[in-house]
């Protein structure tokens with residue numbers, strides 16, 4: 001290795017959005033390579049509101065690979081981290097920085113160790129797809145550091161081995177994860193259906209029910225569904241292939257009624273599969289489990305009556321929008337102007353919202369004050385980016401340790 005005497009640290013910092021599936025991935029045909037039993041489609045969310053920032057650093061003074069997640073050191077010994085590190089290292093290339101006297105040869109990367117620090121600006125493992133943004137960001141940042149020349153599609157196949165849904169976060173806008181046929185997973189990659197500007201009046205409101213960790217992880221849940229649910233088999237073979245085509249068309253045509261109907265139906269079927277699993281999984285009813293996704297569409301809200309048109313994914317969210325609205329803690333993160341555009345400035349404006357027609361005459365007697373902790377108002381967003389501003393790095397440029 002060149003320039004052994006010099007004590008340099010080379011770093012790269014990236015920011016990567018999370019994504020939310022509108023046609024869901026649920027079930028693997030290969031657990032190690034993370035190969036799914038059906039295609040899925042997602043919307044990448046605006047990284048200004050929901051994202052992961054990851055700094056990766058390399059130095060010959062580092063004695064082993066180390067990682068800090070949200071300030072706490074975590075083990076990298078797990079198979080998923082090891083797969084991502086191995087796959088990226090094997091594609092690394094020479095890195096030259098004449099000014100700083102850094103010369104790393106392709107073959108050096110196998111012996112060099114990395115430090116990784118990552119921060120999620122939203123709760124980890126609470127159903128907000130932290131693993132998606134996290135592994136996509138890790139792979140993207142390492143690829144930049146190690147001068148990996150593969151395109152986003154190839155990188156998506158590496159991120160997939162960290163967490164399935166992570167492959168979709170390598171692109172912005174509307175993304176399809178093609179399940180592929182290869183036993184080695186080379187064709188199980190993400191492709192972009194449309195970029196983040198394609199449908200610029202689509203608004204996504206995530207109502208966070210609880211920031212606590214889920215009791216059944218997606219990995220365990222979907223494994224049990226594959227083993228026990230006959231409905232999942234029917235879903236992956238008969239239902240999803242048709243729905244994927246319809247969803248692609250709805251996105252292409254910016255056809256909101258079809259988009260919302262398909263997303264609702266798919267979310268409901270996902271929850272039905274969870275119930276059909278033995279033992280059953282309850283993501284929906286237990287408010288400690290999962291955020292409720294509410295997709296809201298504003299057709300130039302400023303020009304219309306000023307009333308938001310909430311379209312819900314799932315029955316629980318329907319109830320939330322309609323009857324619980326005045327009991328929500330009105331705490332909004334993200335782009336508050338989205339609600340302000342709709343004439344909602346304060347709690348009294350929320351209370352004045354009419355319940356949706358579906359729940360008229362069917363108002364449950366029980367009221368759950370404070371079920372929704374907060375909202376995140378967001379939009380379709382761009383894919384991963386490298387942050388050039390070194391002050392945003394999560395590792396010290398001199399020590400390579402977390403700031």
Ligand SMILES: Nc1ncnc2c1ncn2[C@@H]1O[C@H](COP(=O)(O)OP(=O)(O)OP(=O)(O)O)[C@@H](O)[C@H]1O
Pocket residue numbers: 052069118119120123124125126127128129130131132133134135138163217218219
């Ligand atoms: N920023 C990150 N960088 C690398 N890995 C991360 C990061 N954030 C989370 N992870 C990994 O993802 C795991 C959480 O994934 P998990 O699938 O349980 O939750 P989730 O992704 O938040 O929820 P869901 O998949 O249901 O949407 C963490 O334990 C950690 O291993």
Ligand SMILES: C[C@@](O)(CCOP(=O)(O)OP(=O)(O)O)CC(=O)O
Pocket residue numbers: 020021023024025026034040129131132162163164165166218219220
């Ligand atoms: C319900 C989902 O969010 C499941 C996501 O599962 P993960 O991608 O977290 O699972 P692993 O591949 O085991 O890491 C649906 C989706 O995002 O498509």
